[in-house]
Amino acid sequence: MVNALQWVFGALIIVTCVFSALYSFRSRRSADGRLRGLYASRMNISMGLMLVFIAIIQMFLFSGSSIRVVIGALFFLLGLFNLFAGMRNHSHFSRLQR
Template sequence: MIQTLQWIFGLVVVVTSVLAVIFSFRSRRSRDPILRGLYGARMNMSIGTTLIFLALIQMVLFSGSTLRVIVGALFMVMGLFNLFAGMRNHSHFTKHRSSAR
């Protein structure tokens, strides 16, 4: 069971990290400011998901030393902040994109 969770969490971390890099490149290369914002928001959501799953790996899969719990809690807070900021920005730029058409 623990081995399965390690593989699943590790796979999610790798996939969301790759997505964050892809959206970062797309955001930096885009000339359209609305698309740049959408890709930046998706990048934030990917980074947030990565940090949340890194926190879960730290807190759930390893023994609970004080330092691990503190680092996991910091990753969780930063991940939640990035996730919600990305969701807010994505909805903002989606509204602008639909009104621009």
């Protein structure tokens, strides 16, 4: 069971990392400011999800040392902040796109 969860979260981390890199590349190459902001917000959402998945692996799937739990909690908070900021910016730039 734990091994399957490690594989699932590992795959989710790789997928969100690829999406984060893809949107980062699109954001830097876009000439239009609205599209640049939209891609950057999607990159933030992907990066936030990636950090949350890393935190879940750190805190729940390995033996719990206090340093591992603290680092996992920091990754979780940073991931939630990135996720929230990306969702807020995505709604803002999608309204501008219309």
